[in-house]
Amino acid sequence: GSVLENVLIDENTGLTNYNDVSLTENTRAAYPIDAIDNIMLPSVAGHPNTIVFLTADAFGVLPPISKLSKEQAMFHFLSGYTSKLAGTERGITSPQVTFSTCFGSPFLPLNASRYAEMLGEKIEKHNAKVFLVNTGWTGGEYGIGQRMNLSYTRAMVKAALNGDLDNVETRKDEIFGMEIPLHVQGVPDGVLMPEKTWTDKEAYKAKALDLASKFKGNFKKFTSVSGEIVELGGPLV
Template sequence: MCVNLGYLGIKDYRNVYRNLPVSTLVEKALEKREGVLCENGAIVVNTGKYTGRSPEDRFIVRQKNTESKINWGKVNKPIEEQVFDSLYKQVLEYLKDKDLYIFDGFVGAMREHTLQIRVVCEYAYECLFAHQLFIRPNKEELDNFNAEFTVIAAPGFKARGKEDGVNSEAFVIINFDKKVILIGGTQYAGEIKKSVFTVMNFLLPEKGVFPMHASANIGKSGDTAIFFGLSGTGKTTLSADPNRNLIGDDEHGWCEKGVFNFEGGCYAKTIKLSREREKEIYDAIRFGTVLENVILDENKKTDYDDESITENTRAAYPINYIDNAELSGVGEIPHTVIFLTADAFGVMPPISKLTKEQAMYHFMSGYTSKVAGTERGITEPKATFSACFGEPFMPMNPAVYAELLGERIEKHGTNVFLVNTGWLFGGYGKGDRIKLSYTRAMISAALEGKLENVEFEEHPIFKVLMPKECEGVPKELLNPENTWEDKEAYREKAIELANNFTENFKKFKNVPEKIVQAGPNV
């Protein structure tokens, strides 16, 4: 298909391939030795030095349009326009005489909120990644396509660090005025997905749409549920419910009509993957799937337990590879929102109900905990907070997103529950992690309205409401203090965590007092 890249200044390339079928993209990637096929037909690639996102190398161009709207700081680092322009020219020069692969498609399954994106790739496998992750157009849509935002991914181009005004050889720069995302120096394809997500999270609030770093599923009666949670909390596992259809596993918008998936695919972690534990993901890894940094044995058989390259091994596949997927990517207004946390201190209730203000407080906090083995140097549980359960991708002030959540809870009477998938009986290293079967029972009870008429008690420190009974869960587990032999030690640990919450929340300025007061008693 003929495509004009003149508006980008890209010229003198060898060939340009637009929206090639999956089989041809795989063929091209193999031909150029970008990857190999494994025993199940997926293409396996090694992303080299960068096996995950590079947060220190991500920038947003400081412009009049963004100056007062971006929450500038360590996460959203500003960069001057001349730095972007200089790197852009160098990338254009680098792309001369190269084959280019283009994916034209959409982000946002609800068409009134769709963004038309063009992804220009140096590598065929990155184009395949975009094809599988974003929403694929039909022929008529492709014939009438008009790119609103463009991603240029040139992993082979290495910046000169400080000399080029950036931190290293890698860079991810979002330019909202030029509507371009420029990526260089890193082969990690997740940078494409997450930078587009960041753009959506900036554009949608101005249209009154609440963007969410969350998974979503839908029940047989059409009831929609949202799951927020950081890595390790069970968001992917718990939203992939065999009794409910998956709308999407990562990125959604909530508008007046309902919830819609941003994507047309899934980007799942594969470390320790087994068919027994995560059948849906395991079975989705087949021809057309992109596997990143997964180790193969001499027979080209995948070893998902081998983390010798990275723990962040990934699979990118279209959502129709999941048997019980909601292929429209759209659901009704959510009845229930679940916040997931993996509390390693053993003090958070297994399930608790939140008021609107508490929901806004815990949403802005975005709490979970890290345990030994998750990061170098961590030997004891450590509280970690990521605003809006996805701070690296939320370019605006967290209060903007929290207000959108609060408005929806108020308008639709949506129930919000905080579910702890972490530890009880003394916390990590002493007690046990909450059984997955109990967590599933609690979530089912919340989704099916079985907690509507039970009696609740207020937690003395966190002030959240704990049910006194829940079908399928022993009563004594519902109040975490009951699981500790030493009650005084429980209260000390709970106060320690409450202090962490309070200290973290001090960074948010001009927050309504009602929301501040919804936090723990200290």
């Protein structure tokens, strides 16, 4: 049988009442894997060649795709930066900056630095490529710019997974330090550089520096993390 959490069982019928929201609006279910047809056993895959971190930057200053070094991957993994968006969070009407450690803060039984160390070790051992993909705003922050075109994001992720971006020409982001591909098939070159999409260049720089400051402020809580991760992985300014 299945194991259900946070659901109400009707005492008379013994059945789950999925319409009852007194405990929670969403539910969790667990069941044996052999209850699913067409499974693959053992259910274990190999090591990934490419790792993609997703973020939704409401500031509109992070590149739509960027290549991360091992240290940058560890820094951004620990930071877990994104924006809470309307429609995905109760009470959210406009995007709010959030940092969720390892992109899943509530679910970490060990010290966060241990997960970052494991990630760094596996990236190095298996020579995995890491990309940060921003599906958030371009051409300005929320209210001024617009959401990244989904077809562009798909093209960028596809290129990353296919290895098309492994040896392309890049430019280092002057504020955040990651390498930005200059060309991605199916994506206009101008979209790849956040600053070029903003009409007001000074406003872009101010907003980018603001976000960089937020990254640094959030990272102060990781007192047990190697200083090398902060120095080589974090913003340059």
